Amino acid sequence: MPVKSIADVPLLAGASHPVAAVDKCKARRKQQLGDAVGINQFGVNRVELDPGVWSTVRHWHSHEDEFVMVLEGELTLVTDDGEQVLQVNDCAGFKAGAANAHRLENRSDMRAIYLEVGSRKPDCDEVFYPDDNLMIRFHTDGKRYYMDEHGKIIAPAD
DSSP states (O other): OOOOOGGGSOOEEOOOOSSGGGGGGTTOEEEEHHHHTTOOSEEEEEEEEOTTOBSSSSBEESSOOEEEEEEESEEEEEETTEEEEEETTOEEEEOTTOOOOEEEEOOSSSOEEEEEEEEOOTTTOOEEEGGGTEEEEEOTTSOEEEEETTOOEEEEOO
């Protein structure tokens, strides 16, 4: 169906990264809007972060672009270049292959909502989490796994 009410799209809580810092992301709530309307070349998510909650652990993608736009509240963008406050209607983009790890944090005392859009290239994308010596890479079996910096498999990624 090409049209869907946000009220009909479930809110999914949490994140699954196998690192201690994921606790800061467990209260994240995400609505997969792109999936709800049947698109598959790029993802579109509406994300809610309560005070103190992170979007994810800092990461960057080898083959997927990412775009975020603040819809409500205020967020702090944390990158290798430092920190920057994003307010309503501010947006940021992260080019595929640019090794500048990023995450959003809600450091305010109010809920924040943002839209995230990203290309979908699971057949070739690898993800790097420099703060945690973690990555998502392809194994010789053709599947993607969370691995440490030495290539040791920690958990399935998909």
